[in-house]
Amino acid sequence: MATLTAEPVAARPAPQVRVNRWDSPWLNAKLIIGLIMVLSVALSGVVGGMFWDLRLARVGTSPQDLPPAFVPGGTWAHPLGTENSGRDMLAVLLTGAPRSFRIGLIAATIGLLIGVVLGCLAGFLGGWVDRLILIASDAWITIPSLVVLIVISAFVRQISAETMAVLIAMFAWPGPTRLIRAQVLTLRERGYIRMARLSGANTFDVIFREMMPNMLPYIAASFTGNVSGAILASAGLEALGLGPTRIPTLGMTIFYANQASAVIRGMWWWWGFPFLVLAIIFSGLFLIAIGLDEVANPRLRGLQVKQ
Amino acid sequence: MSGMTRGYVVRRFLMWVLTVWLGATLIFAIPRLAPGDPIAAMVLRMSAQGQIIENSAELIQAWRERFGLDGPWYVQYVNWLRNCMTLDFGYSLTQFPARVWEMIWRALPWTIALLTFAVIITFILGNLIGALLGWRKTPPLLRSLLPLTLTFSSIPPFIFGLLLLFIFAYTLDLFPNQGAYDSRNLQPGLTVEFLASALHHAILPAMAIVLTSMGGWALGMRGMMITTDGEDYMILAQAKGLRTPRLFLRYAVRNALLPQLTALALSLGLIVGGSVLIETYFVYPGVGYLLYYSITNGDYTLMQGIVFILILTTATAVLIIDLLYPLIDPRITFQKR
């Protein structure tokens, strides 16, 4: 048996990827562009506040119904125009967008966290815990959120954007719970989970080090959808009276535009700009989700490099 | 492979019962947690405008008795569960003497027709886009263009529906702007004219639903595809030299689609609830509007009736899919470890 160690290994054709410390999956273009898009929305309020008076987002601070500056009738005093309560659209976007995004982010994160915890519990423990969680999430998902929120709104005075995000999260967990549970159930049987166990991994390791990275595509996709969903849901809640109203969020701005027949009046800037920002948030998150896939699934990368 | 055992069916059925029961209990409890009294509100509404009624307490009591809301909560609860079992939810609180079931029944067929139509298209399109996005052999051009279709889902449906109306109904005049069929000239029936008119009226609202909601499906499907892609049977199938379209549909899509079916079943309630804006903007008859009306007007009997139907259908759909699952997907078994 002495020959064994000396025996040359029949080397396969040259590996497809150079092995390089800087070949980090985290440094891919999609991820970075997505992050830039999302961050630019998140930080627009802070940066925007340095060169634009954000108080112009309040009612009656500007002339009403002005079109954007680059359209006849517009003025550079209000580059993106104004709406019918005398709010400056630029200020509205600079204050509303980060707030909308924050609400979406908090709500989706909490929803996802609850989903991860419950989904893992259900998938791992099985038995009656699993059944209980399934029953609860299946029953909860059909109860119209509006009914519950009306009840809640009766008990709260004035709530912050963060509290509103938490309220939205109350309805954002059953989806992720089901998703994570299903994933845990399939992943649980994977060879690498057993191998990890044999390497002395505890349950925490198994969930967070072994399983979670492989669930990233799902989680990221679900997260992207939930952020958008939560932003839209927050508009619904604000219309219903929950949440702060002095300075509108994106959803609320569109809601106001709708109430004032902006579409038929031809005030496209009123709903169009918020649309655009929502689309940027969504696309940014989507790019991040795609980027994360490559992190989570090295096969994707490997093949792309080969091409 | 005998994935399905009698025990599994029994267990799954028990879960169905518990889910429906829990949903029914929640929907019984939640309105009762709300402050305020729907009956009092109703009595106030009834009084002539600009008038003050002095004996409102007496009227409130009379109505409370009529709706069986005067007993202690457990009596009401038992009555409610019995109503659930017989699907008889009594009178509507605000539309007395209309019966809840009669109101639901009037709206239900349209909801089923429009939503099924739209949801199936959404599901197919969304999953197809998602599948193509998650498929490595998708042409790069297609792959970079497809995500654009997803941005629709970041737009609030209420204004999206309006934009569709604005473009296709008001400006281009291609589609009618309201209703489920031409009710001024046609009688519902199995005639070509009626069906054509119904279809013509359904296209815009269906489009609004499809475009705003397919993004969610696509995102989910994309995730499934990407993981499916790495599975052994995919590698095996590729190794066998199967042609790409066949590989795509039979192996990748098929296996990735299964979890999406459960999600579809679970989202039934959300879809109905979410269709209210469509029903409002396109003046389309349906349960969504009824649900919204019942919630905002405090018509709890109507609301409970609709929500219970939703719970029942959702739970049943999930049950059916769970029972069919092992038959479709042999990888899944229900053996207890």
Add this chain to the structure above:
Amino acid sequence: MAVPLLDIRDATKIYGGGLFGGRRVVALQGFNLAIHEKPATITTIAGESGSGKTTLANLVLGFLHLTSGQILYKGVDIAAMDARQKFEYRREVQAVFQDPYEVYNPFYRVKHIFELAIQRFRLAQNKAEAREMIEDALRVVGMRGEEVLEKYPHQLSGGQRQRMMVARAYMLKPRIIVADEPVSMVDASLRAMILDIMLHLRDDYGISFLYITHDLSTAYQIGDDIYVLYQGLVAERGETSRVIENPRHPYVQLLVGSIPVPDPTVKWDTNLRLPTEEEMRSSATGGCRFYPRCPQRMDRCLQALPPLYSIEAEHDAACYLYEAQQQAMLTGRTNAS
């Protein structure tokens, strides 16, 4: 005699059953086995699919729990171990699995399988020491760290992956390696190499193996003792050479007879017909499970399970054919003593 390293006593595993558990499947019944610390041995567990051999592997590795019976490690029941004992058991009983791809987490570079274990079992003080350990282990299987460690699992060949698994098991310096079909998915040249490594580890490092396979030819090559399982029961056991050269149980005879030449590349079970579901079910109810397929079946085989009869030293078979022989041998032995 010293306490065996691993002592499996009357191990029985039944799936299902219980209130809603559905049909019971007996996967392993009354299984006994002992592995001693010295000398290190390779014990083969052979059998076709459904024979219970993988169940046994999972039981020993602690992935499944016994329905009845005991598994003792160094005299301690693994079901009753405290945390420290469990930790030690985890490290000292390792495994190599059949599928060399499944066992790598696709998210990580392959070094993850080494690093995780080093970290968890606190095998190294620092990175350099860890690296040295890994390189050392890789050398045993003829690999070099810089060639493979930074790669992702899909960038390695099946053989490379499997050798790394063996290296990993070796690195942990276990007492026992459960090798569950370690060579069934690698090609012939690598098969020989891995089997060689196993022998090498047994002889030079004193590591015992529980070698689980459906392939009698490889068992014949490296095995010390063999247990041939049929539907959860031991059909025949003994020293590998005796059992394979001179099989006694009709089932084992059938198995061995179907090996045309002692060529490891030829599969031996090609002509064997797997029992149908129905046969499995009927045979599980009582009596000899091989009865439906047995060329030498007798009526009494249906009445009760035949126990293991001793045929010669270190050679038993569970067949009534050898009842008399055992009697004779026992008497002979008695006479001799």
Add this chain to the structure above:
Amino acid sequence: MNSPKKRLHALGSAIVGFSLLLAATANVAQAAPPQQSVPREQTLILDIDGGKVITPDLWNPLVPGSRRDHGFHQSMIEPLFILNYMTGKINPWLGESFTPNAKQDVWTLKLNKNAKWNDGKPVTADDVVFTIGELCLKVKELNCHGAMNEWVKGVKKIDAQTVEFTLKNPNPRFQLDYFSVKIWGGINIMPKHIWEGKDPLTFKNYEKGKSPVFSGPYKLVSFNPDGTEFIYDRDDNWWAAKSGFKPLPAPKRLIWTWAGPPENRVALMADKKLDSLMDITKGAFDTLKAKNPNVIAWYKDLPYAVLDPCSRTFELNTTLEPWNDPEIRWALNYAIDRDQIVQIAYEGTTSKSRIPYPMYPPIQRLDKLLESKGMFEKYPIWEHNPKKTMEILEKKGWKKGSDGYYAKGGKQLSMVITTHEAFIEKQRIADVLVEQFQAVGINASHKKEAGQLWGDNFAFGKFEARMGWQMCGSVSEPWATLNTLNAKWIVPVGERANGNQWRWKNEQFSKIVDQIGVLPLGDKRIDDLFVQAMDIYFKELPVIPITQAKKLIPFDTTYWTNWPSDDNKYAPSWTWWQSFYDILVAIKPAKKS
């Protein structure tokens, strides 16, 4: 069938087909489009105001589920009398006269002797006695029970056309409040021969293909099962036309339709597919006018809109610190810039208020009266003067902190203004108020509440400040609005109040209100008492008048002319009120056919 997509597709078509079939058969029972078609120029198409009619086959107007504004009480159920908003006079319709005795507690109703139900039977005293005595008084759950039970002791037939009502207490407004369409509608008379022996609570009053029996100039022809469209055809045998009491309305056919969101309705009207709309925004009106130049409104120019009877008021819970202090309430009033509210919240379509009344001609007289008494100099309610606000606050011990807000004893001066979630108009006022209060250092905020909750919080006194219209009541005389502040309604916070939910207590004011309450309408003494009451009201200012309510109601003159307007104010523009009969008999076809 080897791909899941195809399979789903087939499944999908099957389900859709099945559902359409279901829809077709389930609804076939109720819907039948009219047999004959009527040309557009003889058809009047109007907007249903209150959303779709959820129970379209319910034609019993006495039960809570009934809807009446889809042409039901505008073309089939006739009122006894109609109040003319412009003159304050009550005009006869089914009723010829309704006169009280000197004590105002016995009222005698005389019906028009020509009045007939549309099945040919005469409208008689028996119908009135049956409706009031047998239905309203005896059946608690009916709409009309509350009001009738409160006032009516007995009702008896004198002769075929005469009915005598005996009241429990004197009520000079018995006719005005309940039988003359003061606001929206009134208590109506049902044909006894149809209703007798029916359970009035479950009687739907509808038989497939038949119009319900009422006395109006139109008969129901059909409606669609979704409750979005109702078609009525003219009854050429209408009693009022035959007897020469009123001309036969010109439109041969009425269509009431619910067209959904404002955009849709505006688009329809721009397309000349609708002849009028319920209230729309100024922006929508501008768009509409640009697309259809035939569209007119009450005024030719801003504010365009006609007044709504419920003026908009900023209301405070007067049991709460510091709003229980009249001086603080005045401080708030000085902070309010009504012109800005008109400009921003209404885009100029209304005018500001200084009294909580709608400024119809009879009320304008009262306003002039107050002016002539120097009330508005004594109480400069329109003065926007933030400096005065701050002076008052500082005099009361409030100090402005570094955060820009007033505080006293560590407590910030804050205020939550609540509004009804469905009423964007009041929300927009509240948004402007918030900025105006913020500007003087009051941390005001605005919270919308679901309708029922908002109403309950009001009744139970669980509110701080609100933007509402709850002093609504008077349109031609001063009492009803004053009575909303009567101390007799006050109940403790936490109990349901039927009136004076602001819980403002002033015995002297209430005494004056009670005095007015028993004087006959038009009594000379009322003016003097009114001025006294308003003096107290202005001094205390429990509810702050903000603006007039507006209804921007466009009419299309393409097919129909002689719509009511400021130049031709024979009636207010409401198409959804029971007083619509006045418009119906007045409008004329634009072209001679």
